[in-house]
Every structure is written in structure tokens, then in C-alpha cells.
Amino acid sequence: MSDQGTQPSDTDPTAPDPQAQQEQASSGRQTSVYNLDAHTRRYAQRTAGMTASEIRALFSVASRPEVVSLAGGMPNLAALPLDSLGEEIARLVSTDGQAALQYGSAQGVPQLREQICEIMSLEGIDAHPDDVMVTVGSQMAMDLVTRVFVDPGDVVLAEGPSFVGALGSFAAYQADIVHVAMDSDGLQPEALRQTIDEVTRQGKRIKFLYTIPNFHNPAGVTLATERRAEVLDICARHGIMVLEDNPYGLLGFDGQTYPALRASDPDNVVYLGSFSKVFASGLRVGWVLAPHAVREKLVLAAESATLCPPTLNQMIVSRYLSTHDWQGQIKVFQEQYRERRDAMLGALEQHMPAGCDWTHPEGGFYVWFTAPEGVDAKAMLPRAVTQRVAYASGTGFYSGEFGNRQMRLSFCYPTPERIHEGVRRLANTITEELDLVHTFGSADRRPMTGPQAPSPDTA
Numbered sequence: 001m002s003d004q005g006t007q008p009s010d011t012d013p014t015a016p017d018p019q020a021q022q023e024q025a026s027s028g029r030q031t032s033v034y035n036l037d038a039h040t041r042r043y044a045q046r047t048a049g050m051t052a053s054e055i056r057a058l059f060s061v062a063s064r065p066e067v068v069s070l071a072g073g074m075p076n077l078a079a080l081p082l083d084s085l086g087e088e089i090a091r092l093v094s095t096d097g098q099a100a101l102q103y104g105s106a107q108g109v110p111q112l113r114e115q116i117c118e119i120m121s122l123e124g125i126d127a128h129p130d131d132v133m134v135t136v137g138s139q140m141a142m143d144l145v146t147r148v149f150v151d152p153g154d155v156v157l158a159e160g161p162s163f164v165g166a167l168g169s170f171a172a173y174q175a176d177i178v179h180v181a182m183d184s185d186g187l188q189p190e191a192l193r194q195t196i197d198e199v200t201r202q203g204k205r206i207k208f209l210y211t212i213p214n215f216h217n218p219a220g221v222t223l224a225t226e227r228r229a230e231v232l233d234i235c236a237r238h239g240i241m242v243l244e245d246n247p248y249g250l251l252g253f254d255g256q257t258y259p260a261l262r263a264s265d266p267d268n269v270v271y272l273g274s275f276s277k278v279f280a281s282g283l284r285v286g287w288v289l290a291p292h293a294v295r296e297k298l299v300l301a302a303e304s305a306t307l308c309p310p311t312l313n314q315m316i317v318s319r320y321l322s323t324h325d326w327q328g329q330i331k332v333f334q335e336q337y338r339e340r341r342d343a344m345l346g347a348l349e350q351h352m353p354a355g356c357d358w359t360h361p362e363g364g365f366y367v368w369f370t371a372p373e374g375v376d377a378k379a380m381l382p383r384a385v386t387q388r389v390a391y392a393s394g395t396g397f398y399s400g401e402f403g404n405r406q407m408r409l410s411f412c413y414p415t416p417e418r419i420h421e422g423v424r425r426l427a428n429t430i431t432e433e434l435d436l437v438h439t440f441g442s443a444d445r446r447p448m449t450g451p452q453a454p455s456p457d458t459a
């Protein structure tokens with residue numbers, strides 16, 4: 001955009017910054033003297049939606065060893081057979097390095113796409129490898145799907161709360177994110193109907209519903225089986241595509257799985273999967289399964305971003321699936337995460353003051369916690385870190401002013417003992433916060449605006 005009618009020195013992005021010039025003169029440094037604002041003024045409008053997530057901002061403090069972090073969603077990789085994996089990777093490079101270290105197809109390694117279809121069949125999906133595209137984590141798939149479908153101002157429906165990385169992708173493409181309420185059985189079909197009616201009345205266009213049906217991040221709840229057909233039916237009748245994100249589906253603590261939405265409606269569901277939570281997040285291998293025409297467009301979009309996903313990483317995953325007992329490994333993960341979930345629920349029960357509430361996940365990584373009236377979880381976070389415990393405050397999981405009293409507590413990474421200690425410290429922090437609130441009045445003054453119930457706990 002041009003800056004008409006103002007002084008060039010105020011608006012010209014390439015104009016030298018007088019203060020920087022002065023500093024340079026006094027320091028003798030020969031660095032660029034352009035005003036830092038010059039760069040920000042050149043940014044495209046869409047960058048307004050690109051802001052650091054509260055969770056990322058937290059990472060540096062939360063990762064100090066003395067702090068028990070209940071904040072991140074990092075899988076527990078200590079459970080992996082690292083020695084045999086290392087040998088396998090070395091063998092892969094020495095025997096197949098010419099392929100593994102070379103460019104590959106934009107759609108992904110064919111053998112891996114076949115294996116992905118076998119994995120998806122565990123949740124009832126009957127898919128052809130041609131309709132699968134490998135991505136750099138499912139995060140990239142979210143970016144691509146949004147890039148292909150969303151124009152600025154289009155509405156994306158998402159559960160409230162929702163995965164922070166997805167909200168980031170939607171915001172980056174200037175989507176209007178509208179939350180739909182959940183309860184302990186996941187997304188509420190009636191709330192979905194009402195939200196669609198309301199948004200339609202406002203003359204807005206809904207592009208898709210983004211949903212995490214299994215072991216939700218951050219809510220820890222699962223969409224009841226009997227609701228699944230209803231959600232699909234509502235979306236199909238209103239011409240709304242469903243974006244099903246399912247990185248935790250195989251991490252049910254009793255080995256239980258649920259029928260994927262994609263299994264019942266292949267034409268209207270785009271499905272995202274990932275190896276991050278069931279194998280290795282650092283390899284950044286995920287996938288998207290989409291109706292054929294959509295898949296073709298997604299491949300074109302992916303080509304312009306990465307040319308192709310990393311061949312070596314895909315071949316590592318493929319080898320792992322064909323040479324290791326990966327289903328046995330998933331059972332190990334299930335047991336470990338179940339033990340950690342139990343440690344967290346037990347500690348919450350033992351230590352939390354009256355008035356707190358939390359979800360009881362049957363799989364995945366997260367408990368969604370609601371503090372008593374008056375507590376502002378975001379404002380309290382620095383005080384919690386001083387007490388050497390960190391969490392992800394609820395506000396980061398919403399677009400808009402929701403989630404003040406909520407927090408996400410992750411039990412995936414710390415040991416059961418550390419989880420217990422972390423919850424004890426958090427309970428102390430909340431108790432002290434409540435004392436302050438009772439003495440000085442509510443710290444939580446922000447209004448809970450908007451049409452939807454803000455969380456599974458209050459819905």
C-alpha cells in the first residue's frame with residue numbers, strides 16, 4: 001500500500017532511521033541503518049494473523065529443569081527402541097542412500113503411502129494410496145488445506161477449545177474462526193446446527209468444520225460414537241466439508257479405537273494423520289487423505305512449498321513400520337500414557353481445592369482443567385512458574401476472549417512422580433491465588449463474550 005500525503009521519512013520503508021543513524025555514528029558499527037519498522041510496513045496483510053502462540057512463548061521457561069512442565073505436548077520418546085532404530089537408519093543410508101538422500105515425489109514415497117492405508121484401516125478407513133499425500137507433519141497438511149480452501153473472511157468452524165497449531169494456520173489465511181461448543185462427549189451436534197444457522201444468517205460463508213474427534217487436544221474428550229453420523233449429516237446437508245484431524249486415535253488407553261469420520265463419508269471428509277504421537281515427532285511425517293480432485297490440488301500447493309517431503313524421513317518411517325513391531329510399540333505407549341494419566345488424575349483429586357473441575361481422558365495426552373471462579377489462568381502463569389510448575393493457559397486454545405479460567409495440563413512427558421509434584425505445586429498456586437481473590441476481589445474481569453459455551457467443562 002502506498003502512504004500518500006505524509007512525509008516520506010515517516011512512511012518510506014527504506015528510509016534510514018535517524019535514531020539508528022545516531023547510534024551507528026556513536027558506536028562506529030557499519031550495520032544497516034534502516035528503520036526496523038520498514039520491514040513490518042512491507043508485510044502482507046495476512047501476517048496480522050501470524051502471532052506467537054502463548055505456548056511457544058512459554059517454552060523457554062517451561063523447559064528449565066527445576067520447572068515441572070505440564071505445558072507441552074511432547075511424546076515420550078524414551079519408550080522407543082533407539083539402539084535398533086539407529087542401526088536400521090545407518091543400514092538404510094548405506095544400502096539405499098542414493099534413493100533416501102535424493103529428491104522424491106511431491107506426493108510421498110509410494111511404499112509409505114501403502115503402509116499409511118493399512119494404518120488407517122485400523123479405524124475403519126478404506127483408502128487407496130493414490131489419495132494419500134505425505135506431508136511435513138500434519139501441521140503442514142493443515143496449512144495446505146487452508147491455503148486451498150480459505151479466502152480471507154471465510155468462516156472455519158472449530159471446536160472450542162481447539163488445537164493451537166490449527167488455529168494458527170486458519171488465522172494465517174485470514175479465516176474467521178467460529179467455535180462450536182463441546183461437552184464430555186465431544187462436539188455437540190445441536191450447537192453445531194445453531195452455529196451454522198447463526199453464521200449463515202450473518203451472510204458468511206463456511207468453508208469447513210475442523211474437528212479432532214479422538215482424545216482431543218486440548219479438551220481430552222472423545223466424540224461419542226452415536227454423535228458421529230449426526231455431525232457428518234449436518235455438515236453434508238449444509239455443504240460444509242469436514243477436516244478430521246486424528247493424531248491420537250491409536251492412543252486409547254485400553255487399546256480402544258473409534259470409527260473415523262472419513263470411514264463413513266469419504267466424499268466430504270479430508271482426513272489428517274501423523275506419526276508424531278505414535279512414533280517420532282522430530283521426523284515430521286504426517287499425511288492427508290483427500291478425495292481425488294482435492295488431493296491433486298493439495299499436491300500442487302505442496303510443491304510450491306517444499307517440492308517434496310523429506311525422502312530419508314519417509315523411508316525411516318517406512319522401514320520402522322516394516323521391521324519393528326510398531327503395534328506392540330503403540331501398546332507400550334498406551335500403557336505409559338495411561339500410567340501418567342492416572343498419576344495426574346490421582347494428584348488432581350488429592351491436591352486441588354474445592355471448585356476445580358477437569359476432564360477424564362481415555363486416551364491421548366491432555367487434561368482440560370477449569371479453575372474456580374475468579375482465577376485468571378493466564379495472569380497466574382508467572383506465579384505458577386515461580387512455584388516451578390508450568391501449564392498452557394486456556395486462552396491460547398481459542399480465537400477470541402475465552403478460556404480465562406481454563407488450562408491444559410499435559411501428562412505425556414513428565415514421569416508420574418514429576419506429574420504428582422507438578423500438580424501439587426499447581427494446587428498450592430491456585431490456593432494462594434484464591435486467597436488473593438477472596439481478599440482483593442476477582443482477578444478475572446474479562447467478559448466471556450460470544451455465542452458459544454466456552455469449554456467442555458462449562459458447556
Ligand SMILES: Cc1ncc(COP(=O)(O)O)c(C=O)c1O
Nearest residue numbers: 073137138139163217274276286
Ligand atoms: C490435534 C493435533 N493435530 C496436529 C498436531 C501436529 O502434529 P504434527 O507433529 O504431525 O504436525 C498436533 C500436535 O500436537 C495435535 O495435537
